[in-house]
Amino acid sequence: SQTIHQWPATLVxxxxxxxxxxxxxxxxxxxxxxxxxxxxxxxxxxxxYSVGIGQISSEVPQNLSxxxxxxxxxxxxxxxxxxSDSGFYLCAWxxxxxxxxxxxxxxxxxxxxx
Amino acid sequence: AQTVTQSQPEMSVQEAETVTLSCTYxxxxxxxxxxxxxxxxxxxxxxxxxQEAYKQQNATENRFSVNFQxxxxxxxxxxxxxxxGDAAMYFxxxxxxxxxxxxxxxGTRLMVKP
Numbered sequence: 001s002q003t004i005h006q007w008p009a010t011l012v013x014x015x016x017x018x019x020x021x022x023x024x025x026x027x028x029x030x031x032x033x034x035x036x037x038x039x040x041x042x043x044x045x046x047x048x049y050s051v052g053i054g055q056i057s058s059e060v061p062q063n064l065s066x067x068x069x070x071x072x073x074x075x076x077x078x079x080x081x082x083x084s085d086s087g088f089y090l091c092a093w094x095x096x097x098x099x100x101x102x103x104x105x106x107x108x109x110x111x112x113x114x
Numbered sequence: 115a116q117t118v119t120q121s122q123p124e125m126s127v128q129e130a131e132t133v134t135l136s137c138t139y140x141x142x143x144x145x146x147x148x149x150x151x152x153x154x155x156x157x158x159x160x161x162x163x164x165q166e167a168y169k170q171q172n173a174t175e176n177r178f179s180v181n182f183q184x185x186x187x188x189x190x191x192x193x194x195x196x197x198x199g200d201a202a203m204y205f206x207x208x209x210x211x212x213x214x215x216x217x218x219x220x221g222t223r224l225m226v227k228p
Contacts, residue, residue, distance in 0.1 A: 032214045043205060043218040044159075059215070088157060094214050102149060103216055105159035 002027035006091050006106040014114055019064075019078040021109050023091030026072065031093040033074040034103060035066055038088040050074060086113045116141045118208050120219035127196045128227050134181075135191045135222045137206030145211040148182070148189045153203040153221075162204070165189065193224075201226045 003026045013019060025031050032051050036044040046059045048066035056066050063082060067075045074091055088110050092103040117140045127133035139148070150162040165173045165182050172180050177197075181190045193200055206219040 034215075038157075043220040044216075046215055046217075049215060090159060092159075101214060102161050102164055103214070104161070105151075108157050110157075 002093075002104065004091060004093055004104060004106040006089075006109050008109060009107065010110045010112075012112045012114060013081050015083055016080045019076070019081050019085070019111070021076040021089055021091075021111075023074040023076075023106055024072055025074075025093045028072070028093070028095065030071060031095065033068065034092040034094075035074065035076050036090040036092065038090060038108075040087070044090065048076070081113045083113050086111055116143075116208050116210065116217045118206055118217050118219035120204075120206055120222050122222045123220070124223045124225065126225040126227060127193070129196055129198060131196055132192060132194045133196055133224065135193075135204050135206075135224065137189045137191070137219055139187050139189065139206070139208050139217075139219075141187070141208065141210070143210050143212075147209045147211070148180075149207040149209070149216070150178070150180070150189075150191045151205045151207060151218075152200075153205065154199075155202070159205075163191065196226050198226050198228060200224060 005024050034049045035047040038044050050056050050068045064078050088108050090108045091106040094101045094103045119138045146167045148165045152160045152162050163173050163175045163178050177194045179192045203221045203223050205221045207216045209216050
């Protein structure tokens with residue numbers, strides 16, 4: 001069976017510090033991978049998605065970046081965090097097929113920028 | 115661009131009763147997919163039910179069913195025999211046929227009263 005992991009689960013970082021959130025998927029190959037952000041009491045906003053190693057598409061301009069160094073690894077980074085980067089970050093994966101393919105979400109990372 | 119609207123920020127239901135959560139969407143596509151996700155206090159996103167737009171029959175999963183009105187671009191979720199464990203945020207999501215990205219609504223917080 002497939003599983004998706006995210007770490008850390010919670011993170012408190014000062015403004016201006018760097019960020020690295022990691023997401024890994026097990027039990028599947030060549031997944032599509034996604035990063036979402038959820039502000040408090042709000043819906044999910046797609047930040048990045050990837051259809052393969054080194055292939056990253058950005059949906060929202062910001063000071064965040066994403067990388068996919070391995071097939072089942074997706075990393076969200078920032079060189080300098082802003083207060084507005086606080087939120088709940090969710091990683092998700094889906095099979096790379098046309099047609100009905102739902103996304104499966106990880107447990108998330110709660111980021112607080114102070 | 116597609117948009118998804120959930121007009122009910124909060125809903126409450128008595129245990130064992132039935133509740134309907136509303137969702138409308140805007141799209142110019144004829145073929146697409148719709149989903150309802152549940153986010154309990156743990157914040158793990160869990161897929162509840164899905165619907166292919168080309169299917170006229172409404173999807174059903176145990177106590178969960180949808181009322182899909184394609185012409186009206188409406189996709190409501192009905193929860194029958196509500197249980198305390200149904201208390202959560204519920205998100206409606208849209209996915210076009212050409213890609214894998216989900217567009218989420220703002221969510222509805224469901225409270226279940228014992």
